Amino acid sequence: MHVEDAPFVRQVLAGLPRAICPPSDVADIAAQCDSNDAIAFSLEDGMFVVQLRPHGDELELYVLAAVAFRFGAFERQEPAVLEMARDLGAKTVAFWARRRGWGRRLGPEWFRRGTDEFVRDV
């Protein structure tokens, strides 16, 4: 697992369809990596950008973006993200589903929050 910088994040996210990740979102996420408000990681399976943020009285590891380079990346890397959340002291992990169908794909430990967000306990 490697820590990546903003240009790498910009390059990967720019390859996504505009409907999934508009240029404004790309710029925003890259800027957060630049200002150290978020960390981007890359591995063989893909890339993900996470941010530790308060949620109520607890901390939450929020996945700002995740791009799979291979099929099955989510299943393989979910444990790694959970470990990271524990290391950081987060109580929950959450993400905003940019694509449809996550409700069917995620396991029972995940709950829908709002319209398009999903969250689970660490």
Added chain:
Amino acid sequence: MGGGGEVKETPAQAAMAEHARNLMQDYKQRWLPVQQNLSKQITSMGAEGSAQRRQAAGMAGADVEAKFGKAETGLESRLTATGAMPGSSKANLAVAGLGLDKASSKAMGATISDQHIDEAYTRGLTALMQLGRGERATVGSNMAQQAAVSGQQAGLDARLALDERAGNAQLGATAVGMGMQQYLKPGTMGGLNLGETDNYRGATLPASLRGGM
């Protein structure tokens, strides 16, 4: 109508956000490189033919050489004391037998040291998981442990071999004669039957650990 409808961050929320950012930076700068280095070290240690495996096998072999070197000296003294002259069949038998024990001990030592590396690798992986869970973990030097064990094992093997070979040289003529018949069967090398799976001690050794003489 006043106000922009904007919800301002409370001081507590701002402090919490700052705390979260500090935790992330700490993780990125301090903890993540440690974890990645440890992971790399443990992975490379467990790899086939890794430097640690070769070093462990070498250490086990060196221990065997050292301990059996002493045993060989001890054997010569004891043979002389019992009247078995150098070059006599009694002496040759005992020395050759000790050589065989040494080869067996070396092979066993190499296998055991490799197993220790496997165990150290597994312990290392477990320690990585424990660290990730925020638990205490001891990632100590398993090479030091392995060194102590291989030295002890080699010493024990050499002592046992010396006692047996020296003791066997004191057997009466009949017993030695019977032993000589056993060892002078056709198809043996140097008077030793390498096809036997029972060593002089009576324990059964795998065929793959004998021979090589």
